[in-house]
Amino acid sequence: xxxxxxxxxxxxxxxxxxxxxxxxxxxxxxxxxxxxxxxxxxxxxxxxxxxxxxxxxxxxxxxxxxxxxxxxxxxxxxxxxxxxxx
Ligand SMILES: [Zn+2]
Numbered sequence: 001x002x003x004x005x006x007x008x009x010x011x012x013x014x015x016x017x018x019x020x021x022x023x024x025x026x027x028x029x030x031x032x033x034x035x036x037x038x039x040x041x042x043x044x045x046x047x048x049x050x051x052x053x054x055x056x057x058x059x060x061x062x063x064x065x066x067x068x069x070x071x072x073x074x075x076x077x078x079x080x081x082x083x084x085x086x
Contacts, residue, residue, distance in 0.1 A: 045058050046058070048068060049061070049068060049069050049071075049074055050078050051070075052070060054070050062075050064078075064079065
């Protein structure tokens with residue numbers, strides 16, 4: 001009788017340990033997936049055009065005077081407006 005009880009306890013402990021491990025594994029896998037999505041564009045963050053406010057990859061953007069632009073046209077317009085304000 002005592003042996004049966006011990007076996008039951010061991011079985012229950014193993015069951016809950018397995019359940020906990022399974023949950024930890026699922027959370028770990030979700031974290032991995034989240035990291036994978038964040039690394040979809042490594043070293044290529046999104047920047048915003050100072051003229052039309054459109055977001056585009058940094059590699060496609062133009063940088064001028066600390067601002068980002070989607071095209072030379074918008075860069076020229078922005079700089080022209082800024083110089084006219086000064
Ligand atoms: Zn633009």
